[in-house]
Structure formats: structure tokens, C-alpha cells
Amino acid sequence: MTSLIELNISDVEKISSFAKSILDFAKDTKLFLFYAPMGAGKTTLIKELCNQLGSKNHFSSPTYSIINEYEYPRGKIYHFDLYRLKSEEELLDLGIEEHLDSNNYCFFEWPEFVEGLISSSCVKIEITVNGNNRYLRASIN
Numbered sequence: 581m582t583s584l585i586e587l588n589i590s591d592v593e594k595i596s597s598f599a600k601s602i603l604d605f606a607k608d609t610k611l612f613l614f615y616a617p618m619g620a621g622k623t624t625l626i627k628e629l630c631n632q633l634g635s636k637n638h639f640s641s642p643t644y645s646i647i648n649e650y651e652y653p654r655g656k657i658y659h660f661d662l663y664r665l666k667s668e669e670e671l672l673d674l675g676i677e678e679h680l681d682s683n684n685y686c687f688f689e690w691p692e693f694v695e696g697l698i699s700s701s702c703v704k705i706e707i708t709v710n711g712n713n714r715y716l717r718a719s720i721n
């Protein structure tokens with residue numbers, strides 16, 4: 581069975597409440613795939629999800645990296661930005677399977693190459709932008 585929530589996330593000042601709703605919805609599922617066009621707000625939401633999990637890390641690093649690791653009181657969070665990735669093989673070379681099996685939170689921007697490697701349930705988040713409006717739809721399979 582698939583469960584679903586839909587949120588209007590156009591007001592970025594309410595981002596902490598959106599992040600809370602998403603974490604409540606996800607319950608124990610820790611794998612999140614973010615599908616959205618460039619600039620839709622994936623990173624902004626992921627940073628807030630980390631804040632809500634109690635992470636005190638700073639997220640201001642301007643350097644692009646494929647994997648960012650953050651700490652939170654109950655463990656680690658991995659934030660992947662796969663935008664520049666060219667193949668699933670590159671992901672395997674990064675040791676992705678270990679991360680997927682680790683039961684840590686994993687947040688993926690541009691998740692197309694990881695899809696085929698996921699066998700457990702995951703939260704899929706789609707953000708669509710229409711003018712100044714942003715809509716989010718999350719589902720768990």
C-alpha cells in the first residue's frame with residue numbers, strides 16, 4: 581500500500597513546519613529521494629529536515645560534493661547530490677550500498693541513478709513549481 585501527503589510549500593518561512601510534517605509522515609523510513617527541477621527547493625528542505633532531526637552541523641559549504649555527512653543526536657545523516665553523476669557504477673564506487681544498508685538517514689537530490697539499488701521502502705518526494713507556488717507530494721511505497 582502506498583501512503584501519500586501533499587503540501588503547499590510556497591512559504592519558505594514555514595519550512596520548519598513542512599519538515600516536521602514530512603518526518604512525521606515518514607515515521608521510521610530513512611531513505612528519501614527528492615525529485616524536482618533545478619532550484620525547486622530540494623537542498624533548502626533537506627537542510628531543514630536535518631535541523632528538525634537535531635543536527636547542529638553547518639550547511640553553508642559552497643563547495644559541491646556528492647556526499648555530505650552530518651551528525652545528529654541519534655546517528656548520521658548522508659546528503660547526496662547526484663546531479664553530476666554519470667552512472668550507477670560511479671555510485672557503487674562511492675560505497676553507496678553500505679550507506680543504503682546502514683539505517684542512517686539518506687537524502688538524495690537527483691536520485692535517478694540510485695533507484696535501481698534500493699530494495700527497502702523509501703520516501704519519494706516530488707516538488708513542482710508553478711510561478712511563485714511550490715507543491716510537494718510525498719509517498720512511501
Ligand SMILES: Nc1ncnc2c1ncn2[C@@H]1O[C@H](COP(=O)(O)OP(=O)(O)OP(=O)(O)O)[C@@H](O)[C@H]1O
Pocket residue numbers: 589590591592595616617618619620621622623624625689714
Ligand atoms: N519552499 C520554498 N518556498 C520558496 N522559496 C524557496 C523554497 N525552497 C527554496 N526556495 C528558494 O529557492 C532557491 C533554490 O533553493 P534550493 O537550492 O534549495 O533548490 P534545489 O532544488 O536544491 O536546487 P538545485 O537543483 O540547484 O540543487 C533558494 O533561493 C531558496 O531560498
Ligand SMILES: [Mg+2]
Pocket residue numbers: 622623624661689
Ligand atoms: Mg540542491
